[in-house]
Amino acid sequence: MNKWEEIKQQIVESPVWQSIFRHGYDDTPRNRVLMVSGNVWLHLHPSKVRRHGIRLKFTWCMGGITFLMFLITVVTGVYLMFYYRPVAEYAYADMKYLEFDMPFGMLMRNMHRWAAHAMVIAVWLHMFRVFMTGSYKPPREFNWVVGVILLVLTLLLSFTGYLLPWDQLSIWAVTVGSNMARATPLLGHEGPFAEFAGVNAVYDARALIFGGGEIGPHTLLRFYILHCIFFPLVTTLLLIVHFWRIRRDGLSGPAL
Amino acid sequence: MAESKQIKTMVDVGKAALQVSDGERVEKTLLRAKGPGDDKIHTWPHLVRAEFLCFLAVLAFMLVWSLLVDAPLEQPAAPTRTPNPSKAPWYFLGLQEILVFFDPWHAGVVLPSFIIVGLMVLPFIDINPKGNGYFCYADRKWEILTFFGGFHFLWIVLIVVGTFLRGPGWNWFWPWEVWDSHKVVAMSNVDLPYLFGFRDYTLSALFGLAVVGGYFVIGTALMYWLIVRAKGREFMERWGMARFGLASFLFLNMIAVVIKLVMRMGFNIKYIMVTPWINI
Numbered sequence: 402m403n404k405w406e407e408i409k410q411q412i413v414e415s416p417v418w419q420s421i422f423r424h425g426y427d428d429t430p431r432n433r434v435l436m437v438s439g440n441v442w443l444h445l446h447p448s449k450v451r452r453h454g455i456r457l458k459f460t461w462c463m464g465g466i467t468f469l470m471f472l473i474t475v476v477t478g479v480y481l482m483f484y485y486r487p488v489a490e491y492a493y494a495d496m497k498y499l500e501f502d503m504p505f506g507m508l509m510r511n512m513h514r515w516a517a518h519a520m521v522i523a524v525w526l527h528m529f530r531v532f533m534t535g536s537y538k539p540p541r542e543f544n545w546v547v548g549v550i551l552l553v554l555t556l557l558l559s560f561t562g563y564l565l566p567w568d569q570l571s572i573w574a575v576t577v578g579s580n581m582a583r584a585t586p587l588l589g590h591e592g593p594f595a596e597f598a599g600v601n602a603v604y605d606a607r608a609l610i611f612g613g614g615e616i617g618p619h620t621l622l623r624f625y626i627l628h629c630i631f632f633p634l635v636t637t638l639l640l641i642v643h644f645w646r647i648r649r650d651g652l653s654g655p656a657l
Numbered sequence: 658m659a660e661s662k663q664i665k666t667m668v669d670v671g672k673a674a675l676q677v678s679d680g681e682r683v684e685k686t687l688l689r690a691k692g693p694g695d696d697k698i699h700t701w702p703h704l705v706r707a708e709f710l711c712f713l714a715v716l717a718f719m720l721v722w723s724l725l726v727d728a729p730l731e732q733p734a735a736p737t738r739t740p741n742p743s744k745a746p747w748y749f750l751g752l753q754e755i756l757v758f759f760d761p762w763h764a765g766v767v768l769p770s771f772i773i774v775g776l777m778v779l780p781f782i783d784i785n786p787k788g789n790g791y792f793c794y795a796d797r798k799w800e801i802l803t804f805f806g807g808f809h810f811l812w813i814v815l816i817v818v819g820t821f822l823r824g825p826g827w828n829w830f831w832p833w834e835v836w837d838s839h840k841v842v843a844m845s846n847v848d849l850p851y852l853f854g855f856r857d858y859t860l861s862a863l864f865g866l867a868v869v870g871g872y873f874v875i876g877t878a879l880m881y882w883l884i885v886r887a888k889g890r891e892f893m894e895r896w897g898m899a900r901f902g903l904a905s906f907l908f909l910n911m912i913a914v915v916i917k918l919v920m921r922m923g924f925n926i927k928y929i930m931v932t933p934w935i936n937i
């Protein structure tokens with residue numbers, strides 16, 4: 402045994418190492434199962450999968466890519482949060498500051514934005530794949546419903562983030578997108594039956610979204626909190642349900 | 658050899674793929690397995706490796722994309738300076754485009770709600786047990802055609818139109834045309850009752866109501882008849898009235914978007930029904 406092997410053995414046999422890692426990389430059937438079941442992250446998978454399930458042709462990997470996009474936005478988003486203040490006077494200046502003065506600021510911002518767009522596209526493709534393989538059929542009906550809520554959340558995450566740069570693009574896109582709410586039947590002041598319900602410009606569905614009758618600093622704070630805390634939290638909770646269900650029901654496939 | 662003679666062109670390949678039915682698909686997967694009960698493989702290393710490689714490739718792609726293309730940042734927000742056109746984020750532009758054919762309460766609130774509800778009830782409406790867990794067109798023609806119509810045709814095409822073909826005043830501009838914010842478009846739209854000679858307000862409203870109501874009544878009856886003809890009475894009994902009613906209501910609403918699109922673009926018709934409360 403040479404010197405390096407000896408050091409390696411000492412490390413692997415040390416109590417510290419053994420307290421963290423329970424087994425090595427031996428390629429035995431037993432160890433292959435342990436690899437998955439003994440790891441909190443990997444055990445989101447079952448320890449064995451149907452042969453077709455790992456083929457790119459079947460899943461297009463789109464659920465996984467959607468999840469990866471979510472993770473990228475979480476990591477880059479934390480970095481952006483360090484430098485960004487959701488206050489009308491500062492928000493835009495902070496974007497410039499981030500772009501020009503912070504190390505990797507522009508890169509982090511770009512990755513955050515492109516991953517958000519990519520997540521929307523990936524989640525559509527994922528839904529399309531699940532539809533095409535008929536994977537919403539029993540017993541996976543409920544997971545499809547959870548998926549639809551995740552789809553809506555993905556759009557809401559993206560939409561609330563859109564406002565935060567506080568530039569012309571963002572406030573007008575959000576204004577146009579939210580204006581629909583004032584036309585909600587009964588709940589919007591320009592919608593059908595508004596007088597009957599007694600809503601007005603500062604007290605209706607759009608005012609609930611804006612935090613007032615017009616888009617403004619209050620909207621910025623509201624969207625920031627929804628974007629950075631509320632929607633990510635709800636999305637995470639539903640992702641747990643989504644993944645748990647896939648684990649329980651197994652990936653769909655042709656009947657044996 | 659006989660096989661290679663049959664399949665000559667890509668079209669043949671496509672046709673062959675579409676014709677494969679339930680039984681054959683299952684057989685293929687089973688053949689790939691090495692023996693009985695050997696359809697399963699270990700997650701580690703097979704699935705984890707595939708995921709990891711996919712992860713690396715996508716991450717590299719995202720990095721390169723982010724290094725090459727900067728996220729947009731325009732002038733600081735100015736609530737008094739409305740840009741023309743003002744566009745919603747691209748993924749909502751399909752809905753904004755529908756605003757051309759419908760009032761905001763319908764295009765912006767009711768239709769999106771129907772889309773979400775429609776997607777959610779899909780697994781409970783679709784009782785076809787075939788086509789679960791494999792790609793196959795032949796086993797699920799109607800489901801797939803409807804999804805393609807709604808998702809690919811309506812949702813995606815309208816997003817493309819809203820993103821690339823709409824300019825100032827939400828007027829239509831081809832990509833090679835200059836965005837002229839003073840472009841004058843003749844406002845020659847009329848309402849359907851007017852076109853049919855109704856001038857009295859109440860009569861127009863009643864006529865419009867009859868057309869919209871008639872559309873749903875006749876449409877539902879027509880769908881009932883078509884489905885019974887295509888699938889048989891036995892299927893309709895198994896499907897049940899609740900499923901049929903929900904499915905045909907949502908379907909007719911989807912087709913209504915196409916109908917209004919054609920009416921507006923082709924015949925300059927604005928509303929079908931005009932009342933003091935809602936217009937359709």
Ligand code: HEM
Pocket residue numbers: 460461462463464465467468471524527528531534536537541544545546547548549550551552555640643647651652653654
């Ligand atoms: C944030 C959004 C979402 C994430 C991160 C996500 C993630 C995943 C992942 C990783 C899988 C495993 C298989 C695969 O990769 O295809 C999966 C399966 C599944 N997803 Fe999603 N998903 C999301 C949204 C949706 C949506 C919008 C739907 C449908 C409307 C949906 C319905 C399903 C169903 C039914 C399965 C089981 C598929 C099968 O067994 O073949 N998910 N999801």
